[in-house]
Amino acid sequence: MNILSSKTIHSWKRISLVEEHVELPNGQNITHTTIVHPGxxxxxxxxxxxxxxxxxxxxxxxxxxxxxxxxxxxxxxxxxxxxxxxxxxxxxxxxxxxxxxxxxxTPLAGFCDEIQHLxxxxxxxxxxxxxxxxxxxxxxxxxxxxxxxxxxxxxxxxxxxxxxxxxxxxxxxxx
CATH class of the missing domain: 3.90.79.10 (Nucleoside Triphosphate Pyrophosphohydrolase)
Incomplete structure (x- = not known):
């Protein structure tokens, strides 16, 4: 995946809401919003x-x-x-x-990058x-x-x- 642009929409404690314009592996360009979490x-x-x-x-x-x-x-x-x-x-x-x-x-892979270590x-x-x-x-x-x-x-x-x-x-x- 190629990130074309990225901006932080909101941050709270160590968690952020980030909107990215990306090129997917199939060549399609989309806007995707991710909750960025430290784990x-x-x-x-x-x-x-x-x-x-x-x-x-x-x-x-x-x-x-x-x-x-x-x-x-x-x-x-x-x-x-x-x-x-x-x-x-x-x-x-x-x-x-x-x-x-x-x-x-990975509990919420559709919209969050959090990894939980068990x-x-x-x-x-x-x-x-x-x-x-x-x-x-x-x-x-x-x-x-x-x-x-x-x-x-x-x-x-x-x-x-x-x-x-x-x-x-x-x-x-x-x-």
């Missing part, structure tokens, strides 16, 4: 007993609570694993002795009070894998990053 880390924290730590977070965009895995946006000069470590501790108060990468997913976190230890961002309202809870999967089946968990990370962990034999 994120998604963490599947597995307790010593095999249960999963989740967060119940109020999401103003949806105007409702969302049951999901801990996750967050990668900060400038931060690796995905360092982001995973930071977000796990900020959102749950837990640290992990071991992080294992499950690879990446991790399994093991050897958990509660270290301190949570340090949530000002715009985060979060409750921490623990579910068995079976309870978590039933909530997905029942539609109580609809968060795609949670479903993708859990599915990848299961396929890879981590749960």
């Amino acid at each position: 994120a880390a998604v963490i599947l924290p597995i307790t010593q007993s095999g249960d999963i730590l989740l967060i119940n977070q109020y999401r103003p965009s949806l105007k409702k609570w969302l049951l999901e895995l801990p996750a967050g946006t990668i900060e400038e000069n931060e690796t995905p694993e360092v982001c995973a470590q930071r977000e796990l501790e900020e959102e749950t108060g837990y640290q992990a002795g071991r992080f294992t990468s499950l690879g990446q997913v 991790f399994v976190a093991n050897d958990l230890a509660l270290r301190n009070q949570r340090q949530c961002d000002d715009d985060e309202v979060i409750e921490v809870l623990t579910l068995s894998v079976e309870e978590l999967e039933q909530k997905i089946i029942d539609g109580e968990i609809s968060d795609t990053k949670t479903i993708a990370c859990l599915g990848k962990a299961r396929l890879c034999g981590y749960i």
Whole structure:
């Protein structure tokens, strides 16, 4: 793809809305708008007993609570694993002795360049009070894998990053 021109329409935090005039691989010229995102880390924290730590977070965009895995946006000069470590501790108060990468997913490829880096976190230890961002309202809870999967089946968990990370962990034999 050849970018003919590009302009930023709006920026907020580390996310931008960018309009580009591009030439596609087939030679056709189009205008395409992309949400430019620095990427994120998604963490599947597995307790010593095999249960999963989740967060119940109020999401103003949806105007409702969302049951999901801990996750967050990668900060400038931060690796995905360092982001995973930071977000796990900020959102749950837990640290992990071991992080294992499950690879990446692209959640919104039609209009966003975000890449989500998936991790399994093991050897958990509660270290301190949570340090949530000002715009985060979060409750921490623990579910068995079976309870978590039933909530997905029942539609109580609809968060795609949670479903993708859990599915990848299961396929890879981590749960």
